[in-house]
Amino acid sequence: MEIDNPIPLVHRTQIPHTSATILCCNCGAEIDGTTSAGALCNDCVKVTVDISEGIQREATLHTCRDCERWLQPPHQWVTAAPESRELLALCLRKLHALSKVRIIDASFIWTEPHSKRIKVKITLQQEAFEGTILQQTFEVEYVVASQQCPDCAKSFTANTWRAVVQVRQKVPHKRTFLYLEQLILKHSAHKDTINIKETKDGLDFFYSQRNHAEKFVDFLTSVAPVRTKKSQELISMDIHTSSKSYKFTFSVELVPICKDDLVCLPIKLAKQAGNIAPLTLCYRVGTFINLLDPNTLQTSDISTPIYWRSPFSGLADVRELVEFVVMDIEPSGVQKGRFFLAEATVARASDLGTNETTYFTRTHLGGILHPGDSVMGYHLTGTNFNNPQFEALEESNAYASTIPDVILVKKHYERKKKKSRNWRLKRMNKDEGEMLPRKQDQARMDEDYEQFLRDVEEDQELRSTMALYKAQQAKKEKDGMEGVETASTAETEETEGDDVPKIDMEELLDEFEGLDMEDDER
DSSP: OOOOOOOOOOOOOEEEEEEOOEEOTOOOOOOEETTTTOOOOOHHHHHHOTTTOOOOEEEEEOOOOTTTEEEETTTEEEEOTTOOOOHHHHHHHTGGGGGGGGEEEEEEEOOOGGGGGGEEEEEEEEETTTEEEEEEEEEEEEEEEEOOOOOHHHHHTTTTOEEEEEEEOSSSSHHHHHHHHHHHHHHHTTEEEEEEEESSSEEEESSSSOOOHHHHHHHHHHHEEEEEEEEEEEEEEEETTTTTEEEEEEEEEEEEOOTTTEEEEOOOHHTTTTTTTEEEEEEEEEEEEEEETTTEEEEEEHHHHHHHSSOOOOEGGGGOOEEEEEEEEEEEEETTTTEEEEEEEEGGGGGTOOOOOEEEEEESSTTTOOOTTTEEEEOTTTOOOHHHHHHHHHHOTTGGGGGEEEEEEEEEEEOOSSEEEEEEEOOOOOBSSSOOHHHHHHHHHHHHHHHHHHHHHHHHHTTSSOOOEEESSOOOOTTTTTTOOSOOEEESSSSSOOOOOOOGGOOOOOTTTSSSSOOOOO
């Protein structure tokens, strides 16, 4: 029996045991059947599944051109800078379907500023199937539409204010209001006003809410001696709900005493105020009226309630100052703060070369006056004052002999030719009303402003309470531009002596754009 030789079997490579594989139902690629969702490979899941479905690709944002605020539905207006986090949050709130997905990243895409378009790139992440998380990036375009906010609509409509603060001072010049204006600007106390109107004896500040006006009145009370009154007017009333609508008016009256005014106190009040001499100088007006006796350097502070309990007016103001020339001066050695007592012999500048009349007086300016200097003062000899306090002073046996011939107030610096200063002041936007100031009134206002600028230069204590800005370095050419104001710089004199006070650059602030103030150049 013949036996065949065994046939050798070919060794087969055994396939390792792995997870079950299936084919993608879309492209036929092999995928893991245990982990694949929907029988789709990863590429097909990215192509066929859209996790941003239902999220709009276009939206509209509303902004107010006047105040540059943005509308946050339904009725709230918010402030947001371009490409800021606040604006990005506002853009994302406009897409309601974003609450169903997870936001990984969001950023702005640059667009032309004038295109009225804002583009935002958003990255989302969501679970497409069980165990499959998908991430997707897309863009949303916003159209910027203009819409006036209710506050700006009220400001451009007549008689829409709810409260007005009427600030008044019955003096022939505006220097106190110029200083008060700088205090308001420094502390931004006017930010809630909808309009500022200039009147004959002061300013009117209009507000859309009563609490804003009360806040401004509190500010004025904290920086100046004032007296306030409040009144209200009924506009409308609903008889069904008993709701009433009022307009409120706050009257704020400043004391008619200004810096460098000559004041004659009632004798009784002078004895109560530290037994000071009735004839004094007002050297500062803050929350108190600060008075100085130039003969003894004694000072006294008159509070607001005491003044309004027995009010008095100034005997003479800065418009009645006379220029004198110092012939001789001798310090007495008495000093109180920045005041130095001295005995001076002066003569009127207009009398030089005409007569040799001189006057002997005591002054508090012994630290800055020298023989030959010019000084401004009040000439009391031969001057008639229609003032009951001064008449009582002349009839008094105790004080009649103490009335001097001349009271010196401040040193006078020669300024002849104008040039631009290295500093500037900000001014508020005021509505001058329908009637523009007359030519003579405008000239008087310009003179008051120039005197105020000189006071700022000469008084370091005064300018420490206000904000001074550096003047613009670049100046426009003046060829063919006569009578046209260029940079918002104040003016000073070119031919001036070495002793003319100047403001150091360290005291000045850098100017920032976007401030809600107007530059004033006089």
